[in-house]
Every structure is written in C-alpha cells, then in structure tokens.
Amino acid sequence: MSRKLLVTHALPYANGSLHLGHSLEAVQTDIWVRFQRLRGHDCLFVCAEDCHGTPVMIRAQQQGETPEALIGASAAEHLRDYHDLLIEHDQFHSTHSAENQRCCNQLYAALRAAGLISRRSVRQAYDEQARMFLPDRYVRGICPRCKSPDQYGDSCEVCGSTYAPAELLEPRSTVSGSAPVWRESEHLFFRLGACEAMLREWLASGARAPAVRAKLEEWFTAGLQDWDISRDAPYFGFEVPDAPGKYFYVWFDAPIGYIASFEALRARRGLDFDLYWKSETASELHHFIGKDISYFHNLFWPAVLHGAGLRRPTGVHVHGFLTINGEKMSKSRGTFISARRYLERLPPEPLRYYFAAKLGAGVEDLDMNLDDFLARSNSDLVGKFVNIASRCAGFIERSGGRLGVQLADPALYAEFVAAGERIAALYEQREYGAAIREIMTLADQANRYVDLHKPWALAKDPAQAPRVLAVATQGINLFRALMIYLTPVLPRMSEAAGHFLGVPVSAWNDVATPLLGVPLAAYQPLATRLDPALVAQLIEAPSAPTLPSAAPAAIGGPAGATAAAAKSSEKAQQGGGMIGMDDFSRIDLRVARVISAERVEGSEKLLRLSLELGAEPRQVLSGIRSSYAPEQLVGRLVIVVANLEPRRMRFGVSAGMVLCASGEGDGVFLLGADSGAQPGMKVS
C-alpha cells in the first residue's frame, strides 16, 4: 500500500556555507526519500533557507548590503551545493517569504486563541550605541566562575559553566564594543509547560533512539519552561501582528518554514493541505535533524503544531555530528571542510556511499577518516561492486552483445532477491550502514561466483560458449540486483548502469524479474578510483587567512579565496596531479633558525621549537622527536611553511610546519639550507 510522506532536513542558515556536516544530514535524508520513492511511495521532500535573526542582520550591516541580498546569495550558494550533492528536494523555499509570514501569523493566532501565549517582562542586555537588545552570544566578558577573559554571555568555553549575561564581569557588546546596560522589555511566551501531557503521549507513540528518549526524559524531569518567541526591533524577521515593534524569534518561524515550503509546492502541484497537515491525518511527516536541535524539534515544534490544531511529526530522526579524522570540524584545527571544497575536488557519490556505510539510526557521532574514506570508496565501490559488471561485460560483448535467455544459477539469484526485503527494512529504519554491509556481502558472493565458474577458462573452448554467456548473464544480473539496492545512495551511477543495461532502474521490485535476452550497451566505467592527492587536499587549510569577524555566528562565509582555488584545482585535475606555478607560489617557504628546542611534556612525538624567522620568534610543534634530540637542533637552519594556518593543539599553538623527508621505514630527516642562508629568506 502506498504511503504519503512529507520529509524535511534542517534548514541551512543564511549566515554561512554548508560544510560536510550539513552534507551528512542532507545525504541521510535524501537517501531515505529516494528509497521511499523507489518503493513506490508518494514522498515529498521540502526544505528552505533559514533567513531571520540577529546574525543575518548584523552580517548584512557589516557587509554594507541588505539582509535580502545576503539571504538571496546564501540561498543560491546552498542550493547549488545541495544540487551537486545530488540532493533532490521537491521544493527549496525560504523562511523570508509571503507563505511563511502567512503561516506564522496563522499559527500564532491559533496559539493565542488556544490560550498558549502569555506576556511578561524580561531584563536584557541593551547596547545604547547600536540601539538594540543583545542576544546572549553578543555579550562577552570575563567568566564569573573561572575568570577566563572574553567569554560568551551564556556560557564559558574554558570551564564549561553556564550563567546569565548579567553575571559576566566587565561585559561588553560585540556589536559596538560598548558596555551594555540592562533594560526591561515585554516579551511573548509560548506556554510549553501547558503541553507536557500531550508531549508525553506523543513521545510515547513513536520509535525513538534510546539516547534521544533519555534526553527528553531529562528535560521533562527538569520541568518544561515557557519559551520566549519574540524579539525587539531592530530585528530581521516578521513583526508580530498584535505587538508592534516585536518580531517573531527566528526559532519560532524556522520550523514553520517547513509548512511554508510545502505551501509553495502545493501551489505548484495542487496538493491537498489537510492531507499533510490536518490533525490526525494518515500521511506521515518526518524531520531529519542533528542532535543539537533535538529540543526544538521534539518539544517546541510538536507543541506548537498541536497547539495550533495541526498534526504532529510522525518521526523526528536525530543524527550525531560529523568529525574529521576523529576531530571536531573546526577551522582552527584545519578540519573544517566546506561542501564546496569537497565538490570542487571529488564527485558526490563516494561521499554519499561513505556516509551511508557509516550511518545508523542512533545519535552517535560519525567519523570521516580520510584514509578510510579513500579505501572504502576504492575497494568497496570500485574494487568489488562495479568490478562485477566490469568483469562480466566483456564476455557478453564477445558473445554478441546480448544477455543470455536464462540464468545459470537461479537459486543464487533468488537469494539476492530475498535479501532485498531485509535490506529494505534496514533502509526504512535508517540503518544504512547495516544495509550497506548486507549489500557488500552479496557483492563478495557475486565475485566468488564468477571466480568459481571461471568464464575466462571456459571461453578457451568454443563448445562452451553458451555456458560462458550464461555465467556472465548471471553475473550481470547479480550486479543489477545490487545496483537497484544501491540506487538511493548512488542515483547517478544507477542512471549510468540503466543506460548500460538498456533498462533504467525504476522500482525496488525490478529485482524480481531478471534481465534476460536484451542487448547491452558498450560498457563504460561506472566509477573510478579516487585520487589520494585530491582526498588529502580536503583538509589543507585555506591559503588566505580569513579575517576575524565580529559576528560570533559567522562561521563560514564564502571565502574570497575559493574561486581562485577552484580554478587551480580544476587545472590540477586536468593535468593529472600536476599543479601550476600559482599553486606552488601560494606556499610561503622560508629559511628559519632554531633558537631553542625542547620536549613537549605529555607527548611522545612532539618537540617544541622556537624559530627565528622574522621579527618575532615563532613557535612550531614538530613531530620529529623520534629522530632528533632537542640539543641537536639548536642553531640549525631549517625550512618551514610560513603561511600555514596556525593550529591549536593540546600542547599549544603551532604556527607553521618544519619540512622533513620520510619514507616507508622509520626515521624522519630534516631539510636544511646550506650555510650562508639567512633566517627569513624565501625558498622557491
């Protein structure tokens, strides 16, 4: 029976580029959507640009443009990233839209009518110079607990304690730099506490990861607090209809953007609103989100929907965060990878495959180990899966280019078909990793099958020609079954395979009927190995140092350097791994003299070097302790990468890299300069 589903992933915020964490969520959602469609269900997939709030307003001011211009450019960039990641939204809309304003007003009116809105006064930091109220993140000062300087108004990054901005010592506004004053202002509150019984009932209804359930239980125990849904002018957002000068808080209007995006789609396709949003409807609503916004989606959002007389979500699917090589993604650690940086270098499907192979239904963080990524893509995808088609295609071609009329081993094929339901159940439960393991086990079986029947040996005897064809036909059909199962993950490859097979993959159930007697197109490689050099480039720090921004939420604006980097990396790809002079000249190599060297306490590998390079001595942490004693180094001339982005390590900041040679065996060997060279000289 065909289900009706509406699916979303979290809205990207208009104040930064998408990174691989966003990509993970989009890919997870897209795979589920494509899977549902392949199973014959009616599945809509909507998303929108999240446009409102103080960060967007301030950033637009800083850049001297209107918020509308900024969010337009951001939406265009995000949409292009999603497109290139093969994310297939039915609708990508905007929270700054007529539809969303209408929806916000309607929901607000309904909540007010239901008695779920209250008003009360709050005391808040106010910047008299900028003439605006300051969100907690825009007040910085000394932590009241541990006295660390320059901490946010809501929590200390050093000691981890949380507090109110008023407790901060020597507070100042990050907008104007002035000391804030405290002012009263009347705000609107959503009475979440009144929804507890309903929420408990709703939470009990759906399947949820144990970790999510435990966390929600904790929130209930702590008591549900009313939620401030208004902000004072100036604010970039929608004005509250019955409260002039007050605006809906961005987190109020953002999830309503899901409805607004649906509305835009409804207008285009003539859909039925009630079928998707009316209370008690039989259609399904699924949200895919990160664990950081579980509170909003598991408490506020269903409460707002229900309070306004609408349906609640069928599922809120929470995923963990993406780490890179075991580390949190961050610019200062050099592990920040934007979606564009990836897409400029590598195709989307290996990434989709890698994410799928590691995703489960739980909230555990997922590590993208770049060596693992390379190995998995090359060995699983190319070495074992695509290889099945590749090794059989030649036999078909030499037998006349047409598949045989029957399978050599129907029982084995039936096993592949039977596995389909198990795999489908895993996709449905979002246990993609388990599904992929299942599929790759089948791929191993397929390769073993071909190995066992040795068509290349049979082909030496012309009398065995029918047998050769039958074995190759079997192999191609096993490949096709797996390609169907991988279609949600690898849509583009599936299309190419459809071209090769002469029949596109159109439904999960295509697997029930083996492909026989039809001509095959000439085989073209369906995937190629990833170039390790390009994978390694993913974590290189951006060449142009990014300017520190006053807006704390500005985490990844479109860097000016990316266009140039794109160009040169394109060249690099075309030139088969060669780089141009441009690329080389971006690396600032310098001669430096070692002033002092010492072992780093607590590390087995590192030496702390102080280098004479320019006016200031420079600290570099170098992993050469196994080969050099500190006293051997003092006074030596070495070569350093001078413009490497400083990297914060557990033992301090390392500002540069000392060049060494190393090979397969033990030992690293320092590069030096002949005598006469002076510290600071450029190496070229």
Place this chain on the structure above:
RNA sequence: GGCUAGGUAGCUCAGCUGGUUAGAGCGUGGCACUCAUAAUGCCGAGGUCGUGGGUUCGAGUCCCACCCUAGCCA
C-alpha cells in the same frame, strides 16, 4: 559544573535480554588466478574489549569510581 551518549584488532564498525577458543570490512603478509579500473579468490597474522575496583559459577555485556571524546543546559 549537571545531564545524555560513545570509548572493542593499524583504520572504520558489529557484538540481542551476561554463557563454549570476541566477529566483519578495509589495510597488511603469503599463495592462486589473469575475465576485470594493479581488479578477484584462498590462507594467515593482529585485540589483557578506555582505566581501576566490585557482583556472579561465569562480564565486552550488570554495578561503582575515574579518564578521554561529543552534544544539551532552553
């Protein structure tokens, strides 16, 4: 700081309600094969299951403490 989760072979992960010699894939060593994008098949090596206690006939699996990582604290 409080809370929620995770810490299992070089890497990434499975291990259900505690029960015989802890599994898989990748990587690695050897062999075979040569149809296939140096692909594939077979065989092998690799783990005191974060640390320290405890419960039990028996613990990766339960309890306690601690360490490390991530998220949340509206």
